[in-house]
Amino acid sequence: MKAYLFGVTPVEEAFLKEWQDQHPDDEISYTHSPLTADNLELAKGFEAVSTQQAEPLTASDLEPLAAGGIKHLALRKVGADNIDLEAAAKYGITVANVPAYSPRAIAENGLTGAMYLLRKWGYYHRKMRRGDFTRSTELMSDEIFNQTVGIVGLGRIGAAAAEMYHALGARVIGYDPVYNASLEPFLDFVDFETLIKESDIVQVHIPLTPENKGMLSANEFAKMKDDAILVNQSRGELVDTARGLEVP
Numbered sequence: 001m002k003a004y005l006f007g008v009t010p011v012e013e014a015f016l017k018e019w020q021d022q023h024p025d026d027e028i029s030y031t032h033s034p035l036t037a038d039n040l041e042l043a044k045g046f047e048a049v050s051t052q053q054a055e056p057l058t059a060s061d062l063e064p065l066a067a068g069g070i071k072h073l074a075l076r077k078v079g080a081d082n083i084d085l086e087a088a089a090k091y092g093i094t095v096a097n098v099p100a101y102s103p104r105a106i107a108e109n110g111l112t113g114a115m116y117l118l119r120k121w122g123y124y125h126r127k128m129r130r131g132d133f134t135r136s137t138e139l140m141s142d143e144i145f146n147q148t149v150g151i152v153g154l155g156r157i158g159a160a161a162a163e164m165y166h167a168l169g170a171r172v173i174g175y176d177p178v179y180n181a182s183l184e185p186f187l188d189f190v191d192f193e194t195l196i197k198e199s200d201i202v203q204v205h206i207p208l209t210p211e212n213k214g215m216l217s218a219n220e221f222a223k224m225k226d227d228a229i230l231v232n233q234s235r236g237e238l239v240d241t242a243r244g245l246e247v248p
Contacts, residue, residue, distance in 0.1 A: 003074075004043040005030035006051040012076075037061055044068035052076035054236075059087035066091035079235070081208055106205075107160035110233045114149075114201050117229045118142060142200075145169035150199030151187065153206030153234070154180055161203055162186045173198065196220050201229045208235035216240065 008016065008030040020028050029046070033039055034053040040061060043049050049070050051057075057073075062084060065073075073088065075097040088095050119141045149165040151158045154176035163186050166172050172187040175195045183189075196202065202224070206212065216230070217240035224230075232239055 002027040002046045003048040004046040006035035007053050008032055040065055048072035050074040056082045058084050062087045062091050066093055103156040103160045106157045110161055110203050110231045111164050113231045114229055147200040148198050149201045150195035152204045158205035159183055196223050203231040204234050206234050208237055213237050214240035
């Protein structure tokens with residue numbers, strides 16, 4: 001097999017070299033750059049392409065890949081919404097993706113981000129790097145125990161996040177169009193507007209669809225608490241950052 005990998009990280013690079021040593025009959029080449037219209041020629045003559053990227057792959061990208069011999073596209077991530085799957089099928093390219101991540105790993109990552117912001121660790125570290133070790137009221141922070149945490153999207157990852165925050169003593173509220181009675185021990189179900197208004201921390205775990213694109217925008221930010229924390233662990237386009245900046 002001949003495969004070309006785009007967007008390879010240093011961690012992946014080590015595994016690739018080990019794998020290549022164990023499979024001398026297969027040809028693997030790679031670049032650290034993501035796959036774009038400017039460098040897709042690198043894959044010419046290979047059978048498969050693997051990439052880990054957020055940039056869209058449209059028909060205009062897939063057509064020259066197919067013309068160059070690519071028959072398989074392996075995504076090193078779960079989401080495939082940035083791939084024109086109809087075009088891939090048209091050009092005879094099969095698409096594979098990672099079936100699932102560990103829900104708890106993603107949920108813990110979100111919790112870590114919320115703690116980082118709540119505890120103002122970023123501000124503290126910047127002070128220390130400047131050589132400033134003085135105490136400051138700006139470094140005073142609250143505790144998770146005193147927070148209302150709103151989880152948007154209560155699938156496997158959102159449910160794991162709710163369980164973690166509940167274990168830390170937070171008041172947890174959640175919004176999801178699908179009701180799941182098994183989550184009642186960890187949270188109270190509320191509507192989306194109530195969650196936005198009452199949460200000190202809003203954590204998002206939902207897929208991107210045409211209906212919810214930009215669901216967090218100026219209107220929602222205006223209703224949030226002034227010091228609320230937003231942790232978006234889903235697609236960036238769920239947040240309309242351009243209009244969000246218009247909040248007075």
